[in-house]
Amino acid sequence: MGRKILFVTTDQQRYDAIGCNGGTVARTPVIDGLAAQGYRYERAQPQSVVCMPSRSTMLTGQHVSTHGVWMNGVALPADAPSVAEVLHDAGYRTALIGKPHFEPFLDPVLRFTENRLSREPLSDGLTHRGFEHFEAATHGGQGMLHYARWLAANHPEAVGMFYPVLDGSLEVNALGGGETGAPQVWENAISKEWYHTDWVADRTITWLDGLAADDDWFCWMSFPDPHHPWDPPKSELGRIDWRDVPLPDGYPQTAAEREAILDAKPRHWRAWYDGRLVSNYEAPADWVPATMTADHVREVNQRNAIECELIDEALGRVLAAIAAKGWADDVDIVFTTDHGEFQGDFGLLFKGPYHVDALMRLPLVWRPAPSSQPQPSAITKPVGLVDLAPTFCHIAGLPVPEWMEGKPLPTDDTDAHHRGFERSLTEWDSVLFGVDVHLRTITRDGWVLTTYMPGHSHDGTEGELYDLSADPLQRVNRWDDPACAALRSDLVADLWDHQPPMHTPLRRVEAPV
Amino acid sequence: MTLGSIRHQIRIRRSAADVWARVRDAAGLHTWFPGLTDCQVEGSTRVIFLASGMAMPEEILLIDDVQRRFQYRITAPIFRHHRGTIDVIELGPEECMVVYSTEADPRTMALTIGGGTAGALDELQRQMEENGAL
Numbered sequence: 001m002g003r004k005i006l007f008v009t010t011d012q013q014r015y016d017a018i019g020c021n022g023g024t025v026a027r028t029p030v031i032d033g034l035a036a037q038g039y040r041y042e043r044a045q046p047q048s049v050v051c052m053p054s055r056s057t058m059l060t061g062q063h064v065s066t067h068g069v070w071m072n073g074v075a076l077p078a079d080a081p082s083v084a085e086v087l088h089d090a091g092y093r094t095a096l097i098g099k100p101h102f103e104p105f106l107d108p109v110l111r112f113t114e115n116r117l118s119r120e121p122l123s124d125g126l127t128h129r130g131f132e133h134f135e136a137a138t139h140g141g142q143g144m145l146h147y148a149r150w151l152a153a154n155h156p157e158a159v160g161m162f163y164p165v166l167d168g169s170l171e172v173n174a175l176g177g178g179e180t181g182a183p184q185v186w187e188n189a190i191s192k193e194w195y196h197t198d199w200v201a202d203r204t205i206t207w208l209d210g211l212a213a214d215d216d217w218f219c220w221m222s223f224p225d226p227h228h229p230w231d232p233p234k235s236e237l238g239r240i241d242w243r244d245v246p247l248p249d250g251y252p253q254t255a256a257e258r259e260a261i262l263d264a265k266p267r268h269w270r271a272w273y274d275g276r277l278v279s280n281y282e283a284p285a286d287w288v289p290a291t292m293t294a295d296h297v298r299e300v301n302q303r304n305a306i307e308c309e310l311i312d313e314a315l316g317r318v319l320a321a322i323a324a325k326g327w328a329d330d331v332d333i334v335f336t337t338d339h340g341e342f343q344g345d346f347g348l349l350f351k352g353p354y355h356v357d358a359l360m361r362l363p364l365v366w367r368p369a370p371s372s373q374p375q376p377s378a379i380t381k382p383v384g385l386v387d388l389a390p391t392f393c394h395i396a397g398l399p400v401p402e403w404m405e406g407k408p409l410p411t412d413d414t415d416a417h418h419r420g421f422e423r424s425l426t427e428w429d430s431v432l433f434g435v436d437v438h439l440r441t442i443t444r445d446g447w448v449l450t451t452y453m454p455g456h457s458h459d460g461t462e463g464e465l466y467d468l469s470a471d472p473l474q475r476v477n478r479w480d481d482p483a484c485a486a487l488r489s490d491l492v493a494d495l496w497d498h499q500p501p502m503h504t505p506l507r508r509v510e511a512p513v
Numbered sequence: 514m515t516l517g518s519i520r521h522q523i524r525i526r527r528s529a530a531d532v533w534a535r536v537r538d539a540a541g542l543h544t545w546f547p548g549l550t551d552c553q554v555e556g557s558t559r560v561i562f563l564a565s566g567m568a569m570p571e572e573i574l575l576i577d578d579v580q581r582r583f584q585y586r587i588t589a590p591i592f593r594h595h596r597g598t599i600d601v602i603e604l605g606p607e608e609c610m611v612v613y614s615t616e617a618d619p620r621t622m623a624l625t626i627g628g629g630t631a632g633a634l635d636e637l638q639r640q641m642e643e644n645g646a647l
Contacts, residue, residue, distance in 0.1 A: 073624065106625045109548025110564040111632060144565065169515055170591075170621035281621075433517060433620060508521075510628030512621050 003369045003395050004331045005087075006322070007220045007388075009058070010311055011051065011099055011139075011227035012351065013337035015044075015361040017308050025245055026305035030316040031365060034333055038367030038374050039411055043382045045424040045443055046339045049351055049359040050282070051101045051227075052076070052513075053427075054338035054385060059083060059102065059129065061389030061404030063425060068503030069102075070429045072281065072513045075112060076102040078129070081403050083389035085130030087218045090398055095133035095207050098200040098222030102129065104511035105138060111510075115144040131220075135203050137196045139224045140165055146203075147196050158190045163229035167286070173229075174284035178303070179242065182296035183287050183349065185303055186231035195233050196224050197307070201314035205321040213326065218392065221318065223311050226341075228350060230303030232310060239309060242295075242302035250345030250358060250473050251297055255290070258347040264477045266452060266462040268437060269354065273347060277457065279430055279437045280352040281512045289348050297344035304343060329371040332395045334388065336364040345473075353428045355441040355450045355464070356474045360426055366391070366409055374411070381416035382424040382443050383409055405500070425499055431509065442495035448474070449491040463488070516594065517620025519627030522612040523634040527641045529603035532611060533581040535641065536599050539573055545640055546633040559585065594618040597630070611637065 015021050018028040020035040021042075047057045048064045056062075056069040056076045061083060069076050088094045103112035110116050117134050128134050137147030141159040152159055163186035167173040178185035192198060204221045211217055225232070252258040262270040271277035275288030315335075322331055342348040345358040364383070368374040387406035393399065394408035410416035428439040438453035446468050454460040463479040465488055478484040525532055535545065539559055543549035551562040559571045574596070575584040581601040586592075600612040613630040617623035 073628070104628065106621075107548075108563055108565055108567060108625065109546075109629055111548045111629065116564075166621075169619040171619070508628070508631055509624065510631070512624045 002216045002397055003372070004216055004327055005092075005218045005392055005395055006318070006331055006333045007218065007392070008315060008333065008335045009055075009098075009220065009222045010308075010337040011222075011224050012339060012341045013226055013308065013363060014340045014343060014358065015363050017226070017304070018312075018363050020365070021363055023308075025240065025301060026308035026312070028308060028312040030312045030319065031335055031363075034335060034367040035365045036376060037370070038333075038365060038376055039409070040376075040378045041364040041366075041383055041409070042378055042380045043424070043443070044336065044362045044364035044384070045360050045382060045426060046362060046385050047424075047426055048428065049339040049355065049426065050280070051338050052104075055101050056080070057385050058338070058388050061386060061400075061406050063386055063405055063500045064427045065500045065502040066405060068507045070427070070502070070507065071431070071509065073104050073106075073509045073511045074507045075104060075510050077507075078113060080129075081401070082130040083392050083404075084218060084220070085127065086393060086398060086401060087396055088127055088130045088132065090396060091216060092396065093133075093211055093215050093217040094127065094131045094219075095135075095204075095217070096129075096131045096220045096222065097133070097135045097203045097207060098137050098196075098220075099224045100134070100136050100222065101138070105143065105513055106511040107144070110144065118144060118146040118149045133207055135207075137200055137224055139196070139227055139229065141190075147199055150199065151194065155191075155194050158194050161188050161190045162186070163188070163231040165229060171286065172282055172284045174287035176296075178299045180293065180295040180299045182230075182292075182299045183284060184229040184231075185296075185299055186229055187234045187237070188231040190233050192233040192235055192310070195310070197310045197314050200224075201318050204318050208318075208321060208325065211325075216396070218396075221315075223314070225311060226304045226307035228341075230300055230307065232303055232306045236306050236310065237302075239306050240302045242299040245298040245302050245305070247294055247297060248301070248344050251294070252347060253294065255347075258290075261346060261475050264475075265464060266458060268457045269346070271457065272352065277435065279432055279435045279456075280350075281432055283350045283352055287349075292344075292347060292349065300349065301343055304341070330369050332369050333367045334365070334391065335367075336385065336388070337362050338385070353430060353437040353439055355426055355428065355439055355448065356466070357468075357472070360441075360443070360448070368395075377412040379410055379413055379416055381410065381413055381421040383416070383421055384424045423494065423498060425495065427499075429502075440495055440499055442491055442498075443468075444491060444494065447487065447491060449479075449488065449495065451492055451495065463492075465491070515620055516616060516618045517623030518614070518616045519623045519630075520612060520614045521627065521631040521634055522610055523638050524604065524608060524610055525638045525641050526608050528607055529581060529601050529609035532609050532637070532641055533578070533601040535637065536581075536583055536601055536611070537576050537578065539576070539583075539585075545637045546629065547636055548629060548632075592617060592619075592622060595622070595626075597626075
C-alpha cells in the first residue's frame with residue numbers, strides 16, 4: 001500500500017488569500033494547519049495565468065508551449081499525456097471531481113468529452129485522461145456538466161439564482177450588483193448546501209467512501225471558486241462586512257497615482273484601464289476598470305474571501321472523512337490554484353496579459369503524509385505548477401516520465417538549491433477579434449522579467465522588469481533603466497535558453513472559453 | 514463592434530467536383546459535421562439537430578454549382594446576424610481547398626461556431642480522403 005494523494009485546487013486565487021500567506025480577510029484554518037505541518041511555497045508560479053493552459057500544465061507536467069494549449073478555448077487533445085494516467089496504470093484509483101477545463105465549456109454541439117460525460121458516463125474499465133471517475137462542475141448552475149444537471153434535477157428553483165455570466169450578446173457580463181454595484185458581484189439565494197463548493201466536497205466524500213481501505217488513490221478535488229462571478233450563498237454574507245475590508249496594498253488610491261503607475265508599463269495596461277482595449281474574453285468587454293471605486297474593491301474582496309472560507313470549510317469536511325476511513329497518516333495533500341486575480345491591484349480586476357504577482361504568485365501547500373515524517377518548511381525558491389505532476393509521481397514512488405518537464409517539488413531551500421530550482425517560466429499568447437498579445441516571462445534571482453513579442457499593441461521592444469524584493473508591488477518598471485541593462489540582457493538570454501518551442505502546428509481556438 | 518468573423522480552410526486530396534457533391538447536399542451536413550445528429554430540409558429551410566438536444570433553424574441562401582459556393586444563415590433569435598459560407602476551390606484535378614467562413618452577431622457565436630466548422634472540415638477531409646466517400 002502506497003501513499004494516497006488528495007490534490008486540491010481552487011480557481012483564480014491569490015497568494016495572499018489564505019491566512020498562512022499573510023491574508024487577513026478570509027479565515028482559512030484548515031489550509032493554514034496543513035501548511036504548518038508541511039511545506040509552504042512562497043514563490044509558486046503558474047506557466048499561464050488563465051485556466052485551460054494552466055490546468056493542462058498541472059495534468060501533463062509540461063510548459064504551455066509543449067502541451068500546446070496556449071489560451072482558453074484551445075482544447076487539450078484527448079490523448080495528451082496525463083499524470084492521472086500514469087498513476088492509474090500503476091494501480092491507483094483515480095478521480096477528478098469539480099472543475100476540469102481541459103476542453104472548452106462553450107460547446108453547444110457537445111464535441112468535447114468533458115461536456116458529454118454527464119450524459120454518457122464512463123464505462124467500467126475506461127478512463128478519461130486517466131480518471132476512472134469524473135464529475136464536473138463550474139461556476140454556475142447552467143450547462144452540460146454534472147453539477148448543473150444535478151442542480152436542475154434536484155433543485156431546479158436554484159438554477160437561475162446564480163449571476164448571469166454572459167449578457168444578451170453572449171459577452172462576459174459587466175453587470176454590477178451587491179450594495180456597491182461592483183461588477184460580477186451578486187446576491188445568490190441558493191442554499192449553501194446546494195452551492196458548488198459543498199457539492200464538490202460532498203461528491204469527493206462519496207467517491208472516497210466507495211474505495212477499499214487498502215486502495216491507493218489520487219483524487220483531484222477542484223473547486224470552481226473564488227473565480228468570478230462573486231456570488232456566494234447570500235446566507236454567508238454576514239461573515240464579513242465589506243465596509244471593514246481593507247483596501248489592498250496593491251490598490252493605488254487616487255486616479256492620478258493609478259494612471260502614473262500604468263503609464264510606466266507597456267501600453268496595453270493603460271489601454272485596458274481606460275476601456276480602449278480588451279484582449280481577454282474573460283474580462284467583461286463592456287466594463288471599464290477606470291470606473292472601479294474603492295468600495296467596489298472592498299465588496300469584491302469580501303465576496304471573494306467568503307468563497308475562500310467556504311472552500312476551507314469544505315476541505316475540512318473532506319479531511320474529516322479521510323480520517324474516519326483511517327487514512328489520515330497516509331494521505332499527501334497538495335493545495336494550490338491555477339492562477340491569481342487582480343482584486344484591485346493597479347485599479348484592475350479579473351486577469352489578462354499582465355505578468356505580475358497578483359496573477360502569478362500562487363498559494364501552494366504540500367502536506368506530505370504524516371507517516372513520512374515531514375519537517376515543515378517554507379520554500380522561497382521559484383517553483384511552478386509544472387512541478388506538480390512530477391511530485392505526484394514521486395509521492396507514488398514512480399519514476400518521473402521523460403515527457404514531464406518539471407521536477408518533484410523541493411522540501412526546503414537547501415533541497416531547492418541542490419536540485420536547481422532557479423527559475424520559473426510563464427507564457428501568454430492570445431488572439432481575440434483582431435487583438436493579439438504575446439508575452440514570455442522569467443522569474444529568477446528575485447526579479448521578474450517579461451518580454452513582449454510583436455502584436456496588436458506592441459512592436460516587440462517592450463518589456464517589464466521588477467525587483468521583487470525592493471518593489472514587491474511591481475510599480476517601478478526597470479526595463480529601460482540603464483543600471484539594469486546587464487541584468488535585463490542576462491534574464492532575456494536565460495529565458496530563451498529555457499523556453500520550450502511552441503507546439504506546431506499551432507492548436508486552433510475551438511471556442512471563446 | 515459586435516460582428517465576429519472566423520475563417521477556416523483545409524486542403525483535400527479529392528477532386529473539387531467530388532467534394533462539392535458532398536458539400537451541396539444540404540440534408541447531409543450531419544454526416545460530416547461533428548456534434549450534429551440530424552438535418553431536415555424542406556424547401557429553403559433546414560433544421561439542424563445538435564447533440565445537446567437543441568434544434569436550430571436555418572435558411573439556405575445559395576447553392577451555386579458554378580462557383581461551388583454554399584451559403585446559409587441561422588435564423589434562431591439568439592443571432593442578430595449569421596452567415597455561413599462554404600467554398601470549394603479547385604487546386605488541381607485531384608485536389609481542392611474548402612473554405613468555411615462564419616460571420617455572426619453576437620461575435621462570441623462566431624468563435625463557438627467557428628471551432629465546430631474547423632472540426633467539420635477535418636471530418637470532411639478524413640471521409641473524403643480515407644474512406645473515398647462521395
